[in-house]
Amino acid sequence: MTAAPKAETRLIERLPDVRGRYIENAPLARNTWFRTGGQVEVMFRPADHEDLAAFLAARPADVPVTVIGVGSNLLVRDGGVPGVVLRLGRSFASIDIDGSTVKAGAGAFDLKVALTCQNAGVAGLEFLSGIPGTIGGALRMNAGAWGREMKDVTIAAEALDGEGRPHALGPAELGFGYRRSGVPEDWVFTAAVLEGSLGDVKEIARLMGEIASAREASQPLRTRTGGSTFINPPGQQAWKLIERAGCRGLRRGGAVVSEKHCNFLINTGTATADDLEALGEEVRRRVHQETGVWIEWEIRRIGVPAVPSRNGSREARP
Numbered sequence: 001m002t003a004a005p006k007a008e009t010r011l012i013e014r015l016p017d018v019r020g021r022y023i024e025n026a027p028l029a030r031n032t033w034f035r036t037g038g039q040v041e042v043m044f045r046p047a048d049h050e051d052l053a054a055f056l057a058a059r060p061a062d063v064p065v066t067v068i069g070v071g072s073n074l075l076v077r078d079g080g081v082p083g084v085v086l087r088l089g090r091s092f093a094s095i096d097i098d099g100s101t102v103k104a105g106a107g108a109f110d111l112k113v114a115l116t117c118q119n120a121g122v123a124g125l126e127f128l129s130g131i132p133g134t135i136g137g138a139l140r141m142n143a144g145a146w147g148r149e150m151k152d153v154t155i156a157a158e159a160l161d162g163e164g165r166p167h168a169l170g171p172a173e174l175g176f177g178y179r180r181s182g183v184p185e186d187w188v189f190t191a192a193v194l195e196g197s198l199g200d201v202k203e204i205a206r207l208m209g210e211i212a213s214a215r216e217a218s219q220p221l222r223t224r225t226g227g228s229t230f231i232n233p234p235g236q237q238a239w240k241l242i243e244r245a246g247c248r249g250l251r252r253g254g255a256v257v258s259e260k261h262c263n264f265l266i267n268t269g270t271a272t273a274d275d276l277e278a279l280g281e282e283v284r285r286r287v288h289q290e291t292g293v294w295i296e297w298e299i300r301r302i303g304v305p306a307v308p309s310r311n312g313s314r315e316a317r318p
């Protein structure tokens with residue numbers, strides 16, 4: 001007689017007790033700007049810093065953990081994300097100002113930080129008003145706009161490593177580069193200390209208004225997008241290469257290269273993550289064919305594809 005196959009243990013049953021919330025098979029599409037993608041095995045929303053640290057220290061070592069902000073730079077693949085996805089909630093969103101120094105939790109919205117600084121007369125952080133993410137995502141991506149980036153204003157940050165140990169990081173440890181930080185990928189940022197300068201509230205508001213108008217004119221806001229898709233190669237602008245390759249308006253399934261800003265991909269409403277990724281790879285292929293340059297993804301892609309892909313083989317290889 002053959003033994004009955006063992007029932008598989010659900011991941012949630014292997015995770016440590018926490019005070020926050022576990023959500024099984026959480027759909028991630030609603031957590032990203034693209035509004036695409038599959039489910040995560042377990043989403044974890046820690047109650048607070050202590051709860052998060054205890055979770056990281058006690059979770060089984062073989063369980064992958066991915067932290068997300070508000071998914072404004074994220075393409076979640078259609079087959080979903082194995083393991084645990086962390087989302088930092090309100091207890092990580094405090095914003096405290098002392099003179100021109102701002103301490104913001106990693107879950108705070110960049111726009112909220114910029115507006116709080118405006119009200120307190122702290123200048124130099126206006127660029128954050130144009131970035132639709134959280135401080136955690138901004139640290140990871142060294143987010144920037146209008147001539148400034150996180151590298152220019154971050155004097156310190158706090159993070160938990162993969163085992164839940166706390167780390168205080170200075171600029172050297174943050175290792176900021178173009179749209180990246182050098183901090184290990186499995187570390188979770190929990191807060192940033194930013195330095196501005198004392199300024200005039202009206203002037204700060206004027207500059208933020210200018211940034212909003214410029215964005216409105218140049219970017220496909222109010223669409224399902226992930227912002228700039230590709231990083232600018234040294235000395236070049238990705239959008240110009242994409243235009244030269246004739247990709248403006250290029251379509252794949254429900255995905256399209258924005259007519260307004262051709263470094264933005266848009267989900268027209270019916271795109272799968274696979275459509276968006278395949279379109280991005282087709283853009284890379286055509287840009288390489290036309291210009292000899294391989295442009296690289298700025299958008300972070302996480303999870304696994306649904307099988308089979310309706311777009312065939314995707315990755316264009318340098």
Ligand SMILES: Cc1cc2nc3c(=O)[nH]c(=O)nc-3n(C[C@H](O)[C@H](O)[C@H](O)COP(=O)(O)OP(=O)(O)OC[C@H]3O[C@@H](n4cnc5c(N)ncnc54)[C@H](O)[C@@H]3O)c2cc1C
Pocket residue numbers: 033066067068069070071072073074088106130131132133134135136137138139140141142143144145187188189190219220221225226227228300
């Ligand atoms: C319309 C639009 C306009 C945009 N304009 C700009 C722009 O002008 N400049 C710019 O730089 N970007 C821009 N972006 C991209 C995006 O907003 C930024 O990259 C932003 O910093 C991402 O933050 P997020 O919280 O959404 O992170 P997510 O997109 O959720 O995640 C991005 C990356 O950060 C990591 N991450 C998130 N939180 C943490 C954390 N607490 N600790 C460690 N890692 C973390 C994730 O694992 C992932 O690798 C734009 C996007 C859109 C949709």
